Structure formats: C-alpha cells, structure tokens
Amino acid sequence: MPPSAEHTTTPQAATPPAASGGVQSLERAFDLLERMADAGGEVGLSELSAASGLPLPTIHRLMRTLVSCGYVRQQPNRRYALGPRLIRLGESAARLLGTWARPYLARLVEETGETANMALLDGDEVVYVAQVPSRHSMRMFTEVGRRVLPHSTGVGKVLLAHTPDDQVRALLARTGMPAATEKTITTPEGFLEALAHVREAGYATDDNEQEIGVRCIAVSVPDSPTSAAVSISGPAGRVTDAATDKFVPLLHEVAGDLSTALASSGNGQ
Incomplete structure (x- = not known):
C-alpha cells in the first residue's frame, strides 16, 4: 500500500x-x-x-x-x-463469520433437533452465511449464500426490528413485498406491526410465510459487528408454540455466547 x-x-x-x-x-x-x-x-x-x-x-x-x-x-x-475491492474482503469475512458460528449452530441442533442458521443483512437482502442441518429425515434446508427478502423471514424481521420506520418503508419500496405463500406479509403496515411485536417479544417467527409447512424462530446476535441473526427452522408440526417457548431462551443464550466469541476475535484474543 x-x-x-x-x-x-x-x-x-x-x-x-x-x-x-x-x-x-x-x-x-x-x-x-x-x-x-x-x-x-x-x-x-x-x-x-x-x-x-x-x-x-x-x-x-x-x-x-x-x-x-x-x-x-x-x-x-x-x-x-x-x-469494488471491498467486496472480496466482505465475502471473505462473511465466510469466516459462518465458520466461527458453526459450533454454536451445532449446539442449537443438538438441543432442539432442528436445523440452525445464521444470517446477515446485506444491503436490502438477507443472506444466509452458515447452517447446520437437523438430523431428522424431514428437515428444513437453506443453501449457504442464499439471498431472500426480509419481509417473509424470521431472520429478516429481527434484523430490521430496530431500524427506523421510514428506513424500513424505503427498503420495502425498493424490494417490493412479493408473496412467497398465502401467509406472507405483503403490506408495509403489516410488516411494521410485526416488527413492533418482535421488539416487544425479543424474537421473531416465520409462520409458513416463506414456505408452507415450515416455521422459523429467530433472534438477533447482540453487539455483532454487523447485523446478524441466528434461527432454528423445521416442520410446523414440530416447531409448535410450545416448542417456541422452550427454544427462545436457548436461542438467546447461544446468540449471546456467539456475540462474546466474536468480540474476543475482534480484540485479537
């Protein structure tokens, strides 16, 4: 240089x-x-x-x-x-972040039995950077690197939960709100209402909104150097409301542990 x-x-x-x-x-x-x-x-x-x-x-x-x-x-x-030179750095950092996250996602799979994911907000889209699949034969699978719009996903909701309403509206105006299923939220007002619920509850759900028959529970990774979320997803018959009550504290615990690990890495420890 x-x-x-x-x-x-x-x-x-x-x-x-x-x-x-x-x-x-x-x-x-x-x-x-x-x-x-x-x-x-x-x-x-x-x-x-x-x-x-x-x-x-x-x-x-x-x-x-x-x-x-x-x-x-x-x-x-x-x-x-x-x-454009920043793109290569960002892609390499995202891959490393996914590598660091895998042991924490594996713990989620071990304790919930469901597929665990990590996702980042990249511009107007959500990108999945890591996944550890469930051992069940019937399971949710999302390819690492896949990009989705935030309005139809649990991870998208937690990633945008604390973004000012006007910025959320501007993002939705740029991306549109296509319906992935009949349960997808397709209006800005409906999405902003969902974000208010996320702020109140401390977690987000995707209830058949991205894919019929699939439910997802997501929480944000606190104090992450970039907006990040972890989630578990599986068949709606297994990821029930009762299971959600049990899974949410575990998700918060793992997200907190991952946040601590990322902070230690950033400090060179």
Missing part, C-alpha cells in the same frame, strides 16, 4: 498515535468507510466532514489514498462511493 500523503520525512509531521495505541490515520480511514456504509455507500466530502468532525483537507487526503487502493472510487459527480 502506498504511504499516505500525510507522511513526510520529518518526525514532527508523522501521524500521531491513536488513543488506543494504534495508527490514527488508519482508524480515521476505517471510520470514514463505516460512515460511508451507514450513509448508503455514497457521500460527499462535506457530508463526511460534518459527520466525522475531521477537516476537509484531512478527509481529502485519506479518501485519495483509499481511492488509489481501490477501496473507494470517485463518481463523475465528484462524490465518493465504496469501491
């Missing part, structure tokens, strides 16, 4: 260390990338300056370096967008 334009040969101009003991320019660059992602992937320098509190010359130097490395690209309208 080429050196930042902030660096010179004089010690006085070297980038000061960050409070954490790291390199301040790196922390600032990653902060800008995350702010760009939060803003939808495309921003102007003035927006970044207002959001980050950094002066425009500093942001311009950092963005120029990110552009030269391929992590950001400059649009014809002079705004900056996340670059």
